[in-house]
Amino acid sequence: MKKFINDPADVVVEALQGVALAHPDRLRVDLERQLVLRVGGPVPGKVGLLSGGGAGHEPLHSGFVGPGMLDAACCGQVFTSPVPDQILAAAIAVDAGAGVLQIVKNYTGDVLNFEMAAELAEGEGVRVRTVLVADDVAVEDSLFTAGRRGVGATVLVEKIVGAAAEDGLDLDACTALGEQVAGASRSMGIALGSCTVPAAGRPTVDLGPDEIEIGVGIHGEPGRRRQALAPARELAAQLVEPVVEDLELRRGERALVFLNGLGGTPQLELYLMFHEVHRQLKERGVDVVRSLVGSFLTSLDMAGCSLTLLRPDEPMLRWWDAPVDTPALRW
Amino acid sequence: MKKFINDPADVVVEALQGVALAHPDRLRVDLERQLVLRVGGPVPGKVGLLSGGGAGHEPLHSGFVGPGMLDAACCGQVFTSPVPDQILAAAIAVDAGAGVLQIVKNYTGDVLNFEMAAELAEGEGVRVRTVLVADDVAVEDSLFTAGRRGVGATVLVEKIVGAAAEDGLDLDACTALGEQVAGASRSMGIALGSCTVPAAGRPTVDLGPDEIEIGVGIHGEPGRRRQALAPARELAAQLVEPVVEDLELRRGERALVFLNGLGGTPQLELYLMFHEVHRQLKERGVDVVRSLVGSFLTSLDMAGCSLTLLRPDEPMLRWWDAPVDTPALRW
Amino acid sequence: MADLTAFQAWVAQSARSIGEHAAHLTDLDRAIGDGDHGANMERGFTASARLAEDEQFSGIDTYLKKVGMTLVSTVGGASGPLYGTFFLRLAGPLSASDDAGARELSQALRAGVEGIVARGKAERGDKTMYDAFAPALAAFEEAAHTGRTIQECLDQAARAAEEGRDATEPMVARKGRASYLGERSAGHVDPGASSAALVLRAAAQTLA
Amino acid sequence: MADLTAFQAWVAQSARSIGEHAAHLTDLDRAIGDGDHGANMERGFTASARLAEDEQFSGIDTYLKKVGMTLVSTVGGASGPLYGTFFLRLAGPLSASDDAGARELSQALRAGVEGIVARGKAERGDKTMYDAFAPALAAFEEAAHTGRTIQECLDQAARAAEEGRDATEPMVARKGRASYLGERSAGHVDPGASSAALVLRAAAQTLA
Ligand SMILES: Nc1ncnc2c1ncn2[C@@H]1O[C@H](COP(=O)(O)OP(=O)(O)O)[C@@H](O)[C@H]1O
Ligand SMILES: Nc1ncnc2c1ncn2[C@@H]1O[C@H](COP(=O)(O)OP(=O)(O)O)[C@@H](O)[C@H]1O
Ligand SMILES: [Mg+2]
Numbered sequence A, B: 001m002k003k004f005i006n007d008p009a010d011v012v013v014e015a016l017q018g019v020a021l022a023h024p025d026r027l028r029v030d031l032e033r034q035l036v037l038r039v040g041g042p043v044p045g046k047v048g049l050l051s052g053g054g055a056g057h058e059p060l061h062s063g064f065v066g067p068g069m070l071d072a073a074c075c076g077q078v079f080t081s082p083v084p085d086q087i088l089a090a091a092i093a094v095d096a097g098a099g100v101l102q103i104v105k106n107y108t109g110d111v112l113n114f115e116m117a118a119e120l121a122e123g124e125g126v127r128v129r130t131v132l133v134a135d136d137v138a139v140e141d142s143l144f145t146a147g148r149r150g151v152g153a154t155v156l157v158e159k160i161v162g163a164a165a166e167d168g169l170d171l172d173a174c175t176a177l178g179e180q181v182a183g184a185s186r187s188m189g190i191a192l193g194s195c196t197v198p199a200a201g202r203p204t205v206d207l208g209p210d211e212i213e214i215g216v217g218i219h220g221e222p223g224r225r226r227q228a229l230a231p232a233r234e235l236a237a238q239l240v241e242p243v244v245e246d247l248e249l250r251r252g253e254r255a256l257v258f259l260n261g262l263g264g265t266p267q268l269e270l271y272l273m274f275h276e277v278h279r280q281l282k283e284r285g286v287d288v289v290r291s292l293v294g295s296f297l298t299s300l301d302m303a304g305c306s307l308t309l310l311r312p313d314e315p316m317l318r319w320w321d322a323p324v325d326t327p328a329l330r331w
Numbered sequence C, D: 001m002a003d004l005t006a007f008q009a010w011v012a013q014s015a016r017s018i019g020e021h022a023a024h025l026t027d028l029d030r031a032i033g034d035g036d037h038g039a040n041m042e043r044g045f046t047a048s049a050r051l052a053e054d055e056q057f058s059g060i061d062t063y064l065k066k067v068g069m070t071l072v073s074t075v076g077g078a079s080g081p082l083y084g085t086f087f088l089r090l091a092g093p094l095s096a097s098d099d100a101g102a103r104e105l106s107q108a109l110r111a112g113v114e115g116i117v118a119r120g121k122a123e124r125g126d127k128t129m130y131d132a133f134a135p136a137l138a139a140f141e142e143a144a145h146t147g148r149t150i151q152e153c154l155d156q157a158a159r160a161a162e163e164g165r166d167a168t169e170p171m172v173a174r175k176g177r178a179s180y181l182g183e184r185s186a187g188h189v190d191p192g193a194s195s196a197a198l199v200l201r202a203a204a205q206t207l208a
């Protein structure tokens, strides 16, 4: 394992020190609790928007703190959920009386920790709602299992609800919107190579020199199948088809496309894949009305990409277009 | 080699198709000549700012086209200079009567091709000046050799001169400013792993499992030495020391710090390194007045980072802070 | 009868046992999870065991609540809230006593296990820690009901937990990270069920 | 005497020879450069050789200019502008003639080689293509001066280029990518000097 680290145990807190030094005018970092907070928050009357999860997915979530998006991000250790104390502290910090909305990726650890935090926060008089993001179509959907993993749709929920909260929507409306966006999004990823968790010191997934994982999770979880490497146009088809079908996107419908790099994939390849995805959506009669291409939800150094499609309605598009001013997303 | 590509020969043009589809409202892409142009340009009365080079360093240069930065980027094949025809076409396209400034990274191929293009453009009545960026302290400086490679300072020159051109500085003033910024900047990089050029199909640099290259070039060129992996704080020192010394940054002076990921390095590690760099600069009495952390000048999928320091004067800082609105840099 | 000292001995013994088996727990989690269960549990129980050294507790329930909160904030992952809730809920039925008998222990155990279900929504056969806790609770209640000593109740609970743990091997996971593996999760013992068996065995060694 | 057809044969023969040696040129460039010199040269000379098939040319000079422009826009890298300039400048002294003799060829060659220096600023011993072109020019001029036939002049130039190429092996590069290697560039023949020797050998096979 070759990484820019000192002690693997200190990676997250040392990186947060860097975040604090790099963005002193926009972010306030609580190193002890591993929280990243919007400078100048909480904003009176505004719903507090809070997310978090294991580290290693940067810029998600800490890079999305700022006007038009999150009020706070809670960082766990690498690929490990934050614990309720941290989340509680964040909820209290971002509550301006209008309540707090937690955006949680659907992993048992995250779900349980955010749930306990919400109970504790309610005990402290903070109103808390939760939107669960579970968009990874590689995992079968079922009420009887842990369900689908939360992946790319998280970025879309954070952006769109972030703008809506800024616009003054109340807690129930923000929650409903978040659920709509999460419900109208589907994702799937491909790994060409594994990530390596600093504390583990070796690759999480054991992929052969020509092997790839279709449907990989953002922690290197197994996907639908392993197969041999194929040309980009075939790989794009293996993302487009399951996502479009699960979302039941029909000819003539519109889509917001988020093509995401998983950390080790160069922009050159990402844009090349975007071209393929765009072409194939067009062939299916799907109209790409908005797009985002880049590495926004990563798995450390994993080589790979994920495709997220959202079936947007007009309000979602308006809030997508609304200004955002965070370290990682700004327009 | 596992990459999202079809035919290695088509990588650049297919990626440019993706760029065109992802940014239709900001960029105009000439696929045949592999040019990326600012929508709505040329801007009357403004000096046309033009850069380019081999592909594989994205977002440099194509991601920096837009208000406040470049008017056009010319893309060569991967790690190969564009040819004079392309550059000439770009120069003609961005000339609005105020002349054209080319920002060129100091590699023989780039220098010669941009030079021929400038001669051809002058023949067509376009006034052309060139700023050469040669900031890589890993290479010894000498009048009798090809000289230092152009690396991270390129981003700073493009940003600062981009803002100045937007402000209405004329061609000579833009050229002088570009030379000042280039002259006041130094860089050095470290590779933890090699990049792989699609057409080559195998890693450019042959690094052992614990070996790293100190002073690597952005095409995988050899640096000052190979050595064993070391903790981040030691690696940071091996970047800070030579850069500070070559720039002769003294206690009490100010610096703009650009910590750049080379493509395969996660943000988590980059921010961790930024913390180290910042701390060590502080120890040396250097005041970090501005910073930029991210993967802006990459070497395909190379794991590694580079440090660029600029000794800024007031005008440089003002133009650094000025608005920029490109796909990769926006504030 | 189990007094505060006994409960503190239980937590200490759990920490020891988990420390000894941490590598094994991690190996199990590496096979069907993310390979951190050993480290998670060791971190949490070490912190919990230290509580008794650093602090005076006025009763069993305040102690168990503190253990629960400590586990919640140090174990992390899925198992942190689950083990945390287990200890937090144990405290309830013991709030009045400073020396618990079989009946109170039985009620406490039921409250704790119900807490795990309330939080994790697991059912029998989902291949989770509940597959160790549930049979342990049933065995304890059965033994207590038929008038066994606390030691006998605890022994039977520990044995039932170990059998429950072993029974997770062929199961297909339906909860937690292992569920992403689908059919491929079969053939591996569940890490959480394994740590649960250790904690209940530690109880049998200390609580009576 | 060399007419338009002879010049076209020269370019065609250069393309053939470079095609045959492309892998070798690339290997040389891989050792001290970026491993693209073979592909660069093959692409450029193939395109240049095709010119004569696709187009009618009115004179030697217009043809050579077109070859130069084609090389500039297809070879790429450092060698594109250098070879391109060489051919563009060759054209000058030949503008009046449609059948060049030794004297005109000598002047053309000088103009071409001076073009390479004007563009690349290389000196003898920098380990570049100039280390093949410079001795070739000197040998040609010497032979022409002493009244040799064109064939003799060309043969001596080709031989001198090959010797110049071989002499680059021990040199430490001071220009181009190889210069980044410093001392480590010694012990390898320069790729550009090697392609130059091929082009001049092709001249000896066709131009006389
Ligand atoms: N919903 C659930 N209910 C009960 N136990 C669960 C549930 N989900 C997971 N577990 C238990 O948690 C264990 C994994 O714990 P751990 O590895 O510490 O957390 P994580 O999976 O977050 O890394 C599993 O082996 C399983 O026994
Ligand atoms: N300044 C220069 N003057 C003359 N020849 C040069 C100069 N720089 C490089 N060369 C020649 O160019 C050759 C490399 O060409 P090529 O590999 O095609 O371009 P690049 O180095 O851009 O990849 C070198 O072997 C050398 O002979
Ligand atoms: Mg685990």
Ligand SMILES: [Mg+2]
Residues within 6 Å of the ligand: A079, A080, A081, A109, C034, C036, C077, C078
């Ligand atoms: Mg975990």
Ligand SMILES: [Mg+2]
Residues within 6 Å of the ligand: D029, D033, D034, D035, D036, D037, D077
């Ligand atoms: Mg080369």
Ligand SMILES: [Mg+2]
Residues within 6 Å of the ligand: B079, B080, B081, B109, D034, D036, D077, D078
């Ligand atoms: Mg090259």
